[in-house]
Amino acid sequence: MTDETAVLSPSTVGPERPAAEGGGRGRPGQVWRSRRYRWDLRWSPYAFVAPFFLFFAAFGLFPLLYTGWAALHQVELTDPDSMTWVGLRNFTRLWDDEFFWNALRNTVTIGLLSTVPQLAIALGLAHLLNYRLRGSAFFRVAVLTPYATSVAAATLVFVLLFGRDYGMVNWALSAVGFEAVDWQNGTFASQLAVSTIVIWRWTGYNALIYLAAMQAVPAELYESAALDGASRWQQFLHVTVPSLRPTIFFTCVVSTIGATQLFGEPLLFNGGAGATGGSDHQFQTLGLYLYEQGWVNLHLGRASAIAWAMFLILLLIAGAARLLRGRKDSR
C-alpha cells in the first residue's frame, strides 16, 4: 500500500485527471499503472452498481418486456410456447370488459378507504410517539409489529373477526344494539373490511416514517410557537404538518402504488373461492383480476394486458402527482 497514493481531494479524482496523463509519459510500467488507474476510476463505480442492474435486467426488465410481448398475443399457460399474434386486441377488449372496470372501480374505492385513514392515523400516532415517553423504543417497535406479520396470518384472523355468524365484530355490533353485517357479501361492507386489514398492516410503517421526519423538525420552531402561546394541537397543525409536507407526499405516492397493486388481502378475505373477490366480484381488485385471468383461467395474454394496463395507470398517477407537486413548489 505504500506505493499507492491515497487521493483525498475530489478535484484530483476526476476521470479526466490531467496529472495522471502527464505521469503516463514516464517508464512503461508507470504508463500501464496510470492507465489502469484511469480505467479504475472511470469504470469501477459502474461495476459496483452493476449487480443491481444485472438483477433488475433479469428479474425486472425482462419480465416487463416479455409481459408486454405476451400482451400482444393470444397465449395460454397450458402451452406458453405457442403464441398467436393478435395485436392490441387484448387491450381493446379491456374497454368492453365490465369485470375490468369493476376491478378498477374497486381498486380505487378500496385504495381511498384504506389510504386516507391510514395516513391520517399514522400522522397522529407519530405525533404521539414524538412526545417524551417512558419506554419510547417499546412503543415504536410495537407500532411496527403489524407490518412485520405476514398478510396471510393477519388476513386469516380478520376473516374470523369479520365472520357473519360467529365473528367478533358482529358480536360487538349486536352487543350495542346494531344489526349483524354480512361483511363478505355487502359491497361497501366487504370493501371496508378489506381496507381495515390494509390499514392495520401499514399504519405503523407510515407512522415511523413520519416520526423520523418529525424528529428532523428544529425544536426552536416548537419553542417559539409555545412562547407565542400555541397549544399542542396548534403546534401540530402549524409547525409539524407543514414541515412534513415532502414526507407526506412521499407516503402518498408509496401508498398509492401499494393500493393499486393490492392483492393478498382481498384474495385471502375470500376464504374458499380465491380470485373471484366475492360472489358479485364486489372486492375483486385489479391485482386479483389479473391473477384470475392468468392463473385460474390460464390466459397469459389477457393477464399480461391487464398487467400493462395497471402499469400505465400507475404512470398516469405518477404524472398527475408530478404536475400537482410542480405547481405546489412553484407557489
Next chain:
Amino acid sequence: MRVRARSRRTLLTTVTAVGAAALLLAGCAQDPEEGPGKGTPATGKSGGAAQTTLTVGVFGAFGLQEAGLYDEYMAQNPGIRIEQTSIERNENYYPQLLTHLGTGSGLADIQAVEVNNIAEITATQADKLVDLGKAPGVDKAAYLPWKWAQGTASAAKGGATVGLGTDIGPQGICYRKDLFEAAGLPSDRAAVGALWAGDWNKYLEAGKAYKAKAGEGKAFVDSASGVMAAVTGSSAQRFYDEQGKVVYKTNPAVRGAFDLAASFATDGLSAKLQQFTPGWDQGFSNGSFATVSCPAWMLGYIQDKAGPAGKDKWDVAQAPKPSNWGGSFLVVPKAGKHAEEAAKLAAWLTAPAQQAKLFEKRGSFPSASAAYKLPAVSGAQHAYFGGAPIGEIFSKAAEGVPVTVVGPKDLVIAQNLADIGMLQVDQKGRSPQEGWEAAVKAIDNALDQ
C-alpha cells in the same frame, strides 16, 4: 460524495464483484436438478445398490406419505428413496405444474393431478407425460372403467393413459341423528336413505319436512352449492359433450341441478355458508345444519371440524343417486431423470392393495374396483359415524356413478357456477335466474381466450 480510491484493491474488488454477480446469475438460470431431494446424494451406497431418489409432488394432505406407503415401498426397494413436496391448495399447485411442464424443469418425478384438471392435462400435456398404461404392474381391469377413461388421452392425441387414478369421491349424505330425531324424521341410516332414494327432489322434500318441524334457525343443508355439486356429479354429461363442445348453458342436467340447489336457498333450507371457509368449519362444530352431501374424503374433514362433541351425533346414509365429487391421478413427466423407476412407483402406489390401505388409514376411497372386495374396504366401518359401513355405502355409490364426460375447463365452470351463481342466490338473496345469468357471464369471460 467520493471515497478514498485505492487503485489495485478496487480493481481486484471490481473483478470479484463482477465475477460474483455473473456466478449468481448463472446459478439462478440453472435448473434445480435435484428438486426437493437436494442435500441428499442422488446416488450413494445402500446395501451395495446405487440409490435413486424419487420425488413426488402433491397438493393438500394427499395421504400417501401419512398412510406409510412410501416407507413400505422403500423397505421393499432398498435402492429407492422417496421424497414428497406438497403445496396446500390445488389453485396454487396446478398453474405451477403447468409452467414446469412447459419448461420441462422443476418437476417432481411423480406429480398429482386433480380430477377437474385431468381433461386439460390429457388434452394438452399428453406428449410430455409417460404412458403409464404400459408401465409394469399396471392392470387396466383393476380400475373403474370411467376412472381409467378420464386419465387416458383421446385417440387423436395418441391414446396414452398418462394418469393413473388414486382415489375417487363417491358421495353419501352425512346427517345429524339428533337433529333428525328432534324433527320427527327417522334417524336409522337405512330409513334415512330410503327417504330420498332415487331422486334428488325427494331430498328437497325431506328438507321441507325437516324445516316444518325443526323451526327457526336450523338449516337442513350447509350450502346450496354443496347440493349443486352433488347433483351435477350424478349426471353423465355436465359441462361438455362427447365431442368436447361446451354445453353447460343448454344442458338441462346442469340447469336442473342449479335450479334444484337454488330451491334449497329460496325455501330457506340452507345455512347459507360457503364451503371450505372458516364459517363453514364453525358450522360443523355449532351444528348449524342437519345434512351435508359428503364424498368419502369428507368424513375425516367432518370429524376434524365437528370434534369429539359431534361423535355419535353424525351418521352417513346413501345419497339419492350415485354421484362422484373429486378424486385424483398420478402422472409421470417424461422430463424426469428417473421416469422408468417413477412409473413403477406410480403403478405400485395406485395398485388395489395400496388404495385399500389409503382408504383404511386416510378415508380416500379407491378408484381401483378390485380393491372393493378386499376386507379393508368391504368390511370398513367408521366409528365416528356410529359405526357406519362406509365400505359398503361408498362401493355401492362408486359402482353406480355414470361414466362422466370431463372437459378441460370443468374446474373453471364448476367454480363459477358455485362461487358466483349459486353463492349470489344463497348469500345475497338474488333470484335463481339472476344468479344463473351472473355465472354465465363470468364463465363466458373466463373461457374466452
